[in-house]
Amino acid sequence: MIMSTKNLLILATGGTIAGMAGSATRAEYAPGQIGIEQFLSGARALELNARFTGEQVANIGSEDMGPDVWAQLHARSIAALESDEFDGVIITHGTDTAEETAFLLDMTLPTNKPVALVGAMRPADAVGYDGLRNFANAVRVACDPAAAGRGVLVVMSDRVHAARDVRKSRTRGTEAFCGFPRESVGLVTPSALEWFGAAWRVDEDARFGFAADLPDVPILLIHAGMTPDYVARLVTDQTRGLVVAGAGEGNMPKAVRAELVALAAKGIPIVRASRLDEGLVDREPEDDDNRFVAARALTPQKARILLQLLIASEVSDPASIQLEFDRR
Ligand code: DGL
Numbered sequence: 001m002i003m004s005t006k007n008l009l010i011l012a013t014g015g016t017i018a019g020m021a022g023s024a025t026r027a028e029y030a031p032g033q034i035g036i037e038q039f040l041s042g043a044r045a046l047e048l049n050a051r052f053t054g055e056q057v058a059n060i061g062s063e064d065m066g067p068d069v070w071a072q073l074h075a076r077s078i079a080a081l082e083s084d085e086f087d088g089v090i091i092t093h094g095t096d097t098a099e100e101t102a103f104l105l106d107m108t109l110p111t112n113k114p115v116a117l118v119g120a121m122r123p124a125d126a127v128g129y130d131g132l133r134n135f136a137n138a139v140r141v142a143c144d145p146a147a148a149g150r151g152v153l154v155v156m157s158d159r160v161h162a163a164r165d166v167r168k169s170r171t172r173g174t175e176a177f178c179g180f181p182r183e184s185v186g187l188v189t190p191s192a193l194e195w196f197g198a199a200w201r202v203d204e205d206a207r208f209g210f211a212a213d214l215p216d217v218p219i220l221l222i223h224a225g226m227t228p229d230y231v232a233r234l235v236t237d238q239t240r241g242l243v244v245a246g247a248g249e250g251n252m253p254k255a256v257r258a259e260l261v262a263l264a265a266k267g268i269p270i271v272r273a274s275r276l277d278e279g280l281v282d283r284e285p286e287d288d289d290n291r292f293v294a295a296r297a298l299t300p301q302k303a304r305i306l307l308q309l310l311i312a313s314e315v316s317d318p319a320s321i322q323l324e325f326d327r328r
Contacts, residue, residue, distance in 0.1 A: 006087040012036035014059040015094025017131040019123035029123040032059040062094025071212040088114035088142035095119040106152040106163035108210040114147035136190035149199030160186035208309040215240035231259040245300035250281035264291040273300040
């Protein structure tokens with residue numbers, strides 16, 4: 001079967017995929033150095049079956065990613081998804097917070113066309129640069145109409161991950177991403193793509209609108225020996241909700257819990273997540289009395305984004321928040 005040539009919008013934000021070390025073997029490097037046109041000239045040399053329109057949205061390390069760049073990515077992606085000009089969108093991104101950008105967009109974009117995030121673990125001038133391989137795979141994904149209806153996808157090391165599941169799990173090596181509870185939703189090479197199962201969000205509208213002024217929702221990382229005053233150190237007059245990165249299945253010391261129960265009683269939503277990589281936090285009977293929400297399989301950093309979007313949409317009662325955490 002001959003696939004027609006697709007038109008893809010490539011939104012560049014920086015990261016290691018655009019990084020330079022100045023030597024093929026040096027460990028230190030700077031992310032966000034090469035521009036989108038330079039990157040795309042390398043990609044065009046691969047003779048992939050797609051036409052690219054590149055836009056430089058930012059050129060930063062993704063530890064500096066946040067609402068301002070998200071607002072631009074969101075606006076440009078929506079425009080592309082609504083226009084006849086583009087068949088899909090690829091975002092190049094640093095790996096450190098790729099999961100947060102992917103999840104934020106996953107919750108705020110319609111699912112009518114493919115949207116893929118891609119990065120690299122080695123800078124562009126390093127021996128064994130993985131950026132072009134990952135990009136070629138992302139092109140394969142974004143050109144497949146069957147990629148639509150799966151939300152935003154993260155393409156790394158020959159795997160396709162769903163935004164809700166994906167997490168960076170290693171600081172070194174090219175196999176740096178994993179997924180939970182679904183490890184991945186597909187396998188990909190530049191010339192082959194295999195999906196595990198059917199699309200699960202076909203023709204869904206955006207679940208939330210996006211505005212850059214997201215409410216203040218801190219994350220409380222629980223550790224042994226934590227005293228209840230940690231809560232007061234984190235919570236200010238601006239705080240609208242709080243996520244607990246709990247021990248084990250969202251657990252916390254009794255005295256900390258009492259502080260959070262008092263906050264929840266004042267109408268500040270509290271979500272219990274887990275500090276574990278494979279942390280599944282289900283509701284426990286006391287959650288009803290405590291007015292707590294269980295994060296299910298969302299990491300604390302994604303639970304924070306979902307809670308921000310819910311509060312920004314004026315959803316603040318625990319039962320309605322829980323329904324949104326229960327969705328896939
Ligand atoms: N600081 C990192 C970032 O932009 C570089 C790491 C990477 O892209 O792999 O996320």
